[in-house]
Amino acid sequence: MPQHKQLNNGSPVGLDVGTSRIVTAHRVDDQFQYQTQLNAFVNLPYSKMTENVLAKENVPHSVHGSGIVVHGNESERFADLLSVETRRPMSRGVLNPEEPQSLTQIQKIIQSLIGPAKSKSQKLYFSVPAASPGNDDSITYHEASLRQILTEFGYDVHSINEGLAVVYAELENSNYTGIGISCGGGLCNVCLAYLSVPVLSFSVNKGGDFIDTSAASATGDLINRIRITKEDSFHFNGYFADKTHQALSIYYEDMIQTLVASMKEALLGSKSLPKLSRPIPLVLSGGSTLPKGFRDRFEKALLASDFPIVLSEVRVASNPLESTAKGALIAALSEI
Amino acid sequence: MALSQRVHDLKPNQFVDWRARQISDPIEKLQYLQCAMTGRVALVKRPVWRRLSLGAFVIMTVSFLLPAPGVVSDVSRVSHRQMFPETAKKIPPQSFSDVWLVEETEQEEVFSNGLRVDNRFSTLNQPRFYQVLDRKRSMTPSADWRSQPVGIVYHTTESAIAPFDAERNDALKRISYLTLKNLIENKSYNFFIDRFGRVLRIVEETSAANHAGNSVWADEDSAYLNLNSSFLGIAFEAQTGTGETVPVINAAQVHAGRVLTEMLRAKYRIRSENCVTHAQVSVNPSNMRIGYHTDWARGFPFAALGLDNNYNLPPASLSDFGFEYDGLFRHAIGPDLWKGIPMAEAQVAHDASGNGRSYYAHRTALQDRYHKLYSALKLTGALEESNDAPAQATE
Numbered sequence: 001m002p003q004h005k006q007l008n009n010g011s012p013v014g015l016d017v018g019t020s021r022i023v024t025a026h027r028v029d030d031q032f033q034y035q036t037q038l039n040a041f042v043n044l045p046y047s048k049m050t051e052n053v054l055a056k057e058n059v060p061h062s063v064h065g066s067g068i069v070v071h072g073n074e075s076e077r078f079a080d081l082l083s084v085e086t087r088r089p090m091s092r093g094v095l096n097p098e099e100p101q102s103l104t105q106i107q108k109i110i111q112s113l114i115g116p117a118k119s120k121s122q123k124l125y126f127s128v129p130a131a132s133p134g135n136d137d138s139i140t141y142h143e144a145s146l147r148q149i150l151t152e153f154g155y156d157v158h159s160i161n162e163g164l165a166v167v168y169a170e171l172e173n174s175n176y177t178g179i180g181i182s183c184g185g186g187l188c189n190v191c192l193a194y195l196s197v198p199v200l201s202f203s204v205n206k207g208g209d210f211i212d213t214s215a216a217s218a219t220g221d222l223i224n225r226i227r228i229t230k231e232d233s234f235h236f237n238g239y240f241a242d243k244t245h246q247a248l249s250i251y252y253e254d255m256i257q258t259l260v261a262s263m264k265e266a267l268l269g270s271k272s273l274p275k276l277s278r279p280i281p282l283v284l285s286g287g288s289t290l291p292k293g294f295r296d297r298f299e300k301a302l303l304a305s306d307f308p309i310v311l312s313e314v315r316v317a318s319n320p321l322e323s324t325a326k327g328a329l330i331a332a333l334s335e336i
Numbered sequence: 337m338a339l340s341q342r343v344h345d346l347k348p349n350q351f352v353d354w355r356a357r358q359i360s361d362p363i364e365k366l367q368y369l370q371c372a373m374t375g376r377v378a379l380v381k382r383p384v385w386r387r388l389s390l391g392a393f394v395i396m397t398v399s400f401l402l403p404a405p406g407v408v409s410d411v412s413r414v415s416h417r418q419m420f421p422e423t424a425k426k427i428p429p430q431s432f433s434d435v436w437l438v439e440e441t442e443q444e445e446v447f448s449n450g451l452r453v454d455n456r457f458s459t460l461n462q463p464r465f466y467q468v469l470d471r472k473r474s475m476t477p478s479a480d481w482r483s484q485p486v487g488i489v490y491h492t493t494e495s496a497i498a499p500f501d502a503e504r505n506d507a508l509k510r511i512s513y514l515t516l517k518n519l520i521e522n523k524s525y526n527f528f529i530d531r532f533g534r535v536l537r538i539v540e541e542t543s544a545a546n547h548a549g550n551s552v553w554a555d556e557d558s559a560y561l562n563l564n565s566s567f568l569g570i571a572f573e574a575q576t577g578t579g580e581t582v583p584v585i586n587a588a589q590v591h592a593g594r595v596l597t598e599m600l601r602a603k604y605r606i607r608s609e610n611c612v613t614h615a616q617v618s619v620n621p622s623n624m625r626i627g628y629h630t631d632w633a634r635g636f637p638f639a640a641l642g643l644d645n646n647y648n649l650p651p652a653s654l655s656d657f658g659f660e661y662d663g664l665f666r667h668a669i670g671p672d673l674w675k676g677i678p679m680a681e682a683q684v685a686h687d688a689s690g691n692g693r694s695y696y697a698h699r700t701a702l703q704d705r706y707h708k709l710y711s712a713l714k715l716t717g718a719l720e721e722s723n724d725a726p727a728q729a730t731e
Contacts, residue, residue: 330363
């Protein structure tokens with residue numbers, strides 16, 4: 001598969017650094033354009049022939065001593081071929097503390113997507129998760145490390161809360177008032193914004209990886225296989241005879257219930273909520289919202305919870321995988 | 337808490353919300369909101385509030401610098417109030433009844449003066465947002481844009497009317513419903529008073545209804561063009577019948593009109609002189625005649641609604657903008673000409689004399705001024721095209 005052609009035209013960049021994927025957004029001729037790479041890599045044994053094939057096929061890779069590292073989108077294919085797990089630079093929304101190559105590999109993936117800045121003033125907004133309740137320092141190292149990498153690329157770097165980025169991407173019609181939720185691989189990020197100002201944001205420590213890992217543990221499958229099954233064929237509102245789908249259904253439900261309960265608790269406990277004069281929208285984004293029926297299941301859980309804010313609508317983002325990057329880009333463009 | 341205290345002025349964030357809704361570009365909208373909410377200053381792209389100020393500047397430039405600049409200043413040399421002692425007398429202190437909201441549900445609002453407003457059909461339209469002309473400064477457009485109504489225009493629906501008796505109750509209800517449907521579809525008025533005296537909110541007060549597109553009115557301080565944005569529209573379910581020029585409204589409608597007017601005046605501090613009928617404000621710019629619409633051209637029960645008889649006020653369309661009237665309009669208003677009309681004509685004659693012009697030359701200059709201001713306000717989006725046709729319902 002040919003390597004992505006970089007879109008970096010010197011204009012502001014939106015960057016979603018997610019546990020599963022890294023997505024970039026640019027504006028080209030008044031259109032938003034996106035590029036995505038899996039935030040993963042896999043080690044292959046070194047051979048001259050393998051290196052030549054990868055180079056010929058434009059597969060992003062690098063040589064490390066006696067091994068070759070394939071990173072980004074192609075890593076999943078190679079992992080499946082070799083029946084090994086991909087390695088993940090990030091875990092639960094932040095840099096993976098158990099992965100020694102995390103920073104190096106993220107740097108390479110980002111480099112393959114956007115390359116160095118075209119000028120010192122080129123703005124880049126990158127997404128960071130919100131802290132989980134009671135753990136305000138959990139993202140400090142993650143944010144500082146990414147900022148350093150991106151600054152070394154020469155960008156004028158700013159961070160943006162992931163949930164707020166979803167609000168900027170999706171809630172223009174309500175004057176950027178409403179709740180943006182990004183259900184990603186590592187975390188679910190929630191942000192309540194009022195007229196573009198983030199009022200309340202937090203993260204929930206359950207996301208796609210939690211579902212995959214828990215289901216893999218219950219079934220004995222490889223996590224990678226569970227993920228492929230989830231993305232290919234899982235949906236809500238159906239009966240599943242096989243164990244994998246049943247396990248996915250149970251852990252998805254767990255994630256939704258935890259998310260709704262955390263939102264309710266955070267809203268009821270907040271002392272700084274604005275007085276909302278009208279119902280507000282709630283928008284869902286991220287890869288974990290993709291299964292058919294997710295919105296309905298989520299709305300049902302909200303209704304059952306006696307949610308403390310009146311919502312005008314609950315919807316899934318128009319492009320769930322790209323809305324965080326788009327929101328980061330909108331924030332960057334608004335800074336010009 | 338008194339309603340007037342509760343909602344007299346827009347809360348800052350509501351104002352920011354309204355203004356942001358004017359901006360279609362998502363980036364500019366975000367820039368504006370971030371500036372407004374955090375006090376940050378935008379760097380390069382100009383947010384809408386600054387463009388609006390520029391708009392005011394453009395209007396002033398157009399008004400003063402384009403051909404015939406003398407027209408504006410010539411007219412303003414003479415003070416209206418000096419020339420006409422009968423109208424120059426100080427307007428008595430405005431009294432606004434202290435009306436407050438007693439209870440509010442999604443379906444209904446109940447006020448302390450007995451008013452009940454049915455909210456089941458209320459909808460939004462273009463946000464209320466407009467510029468006024470400073471009457472004491474040569475009709476200079478004000479730099480500040482406003483979002484609160486300053487007046488009320490009373491209308492009749494001119495819809496089908498059945499005899500008002502108990503035996504026709506079903507027909508009366510059906511006609512009211514058909515009329516209401518039509519008004520909702522066209523977002524015709526802010527309020528509708530049906531023949532049973534029920535007050536229904538159609539277009540929320542925060543939005544402009546399509547009730548008085550081409551229209552002019554002025555109070556002591558300011559003049560207003562196209563009153564959709566600056567004035568609320570109240571329609572009585574009534575018809576100006578053939579051969580009978582006074583529309584009939586019943587006691588229930590009069591009572592509803594009174595308590596509704598009382599509430600709105602208290603809520604928005606609306607002056608009595610700005611509570612007028614559609615016939616008083618309607619103009620036709622294509623032939624420069626007043627009275628394009630003639631609902632309530634006479635017989636409006638000002639006193640019963642707790643208002644001064646505003647037929648006595650000189651219409652600014654005549655005195656300040658050189659509009660004329662024709663035989664059809666004379667027929668509509670009946671044998672007793674509004675007292676305000678001869679006063680306005682005398683005003684034009686006096687100003688013409690003061691400026692060394694003939695009556696007709698001066699009136700032409702006033703008309704030019706209207707066209708220039710109208711064009712300038714349209715340029716900045718202060719005037720929206722609108723459809724103010726009356727509703728039609730058939731039995």
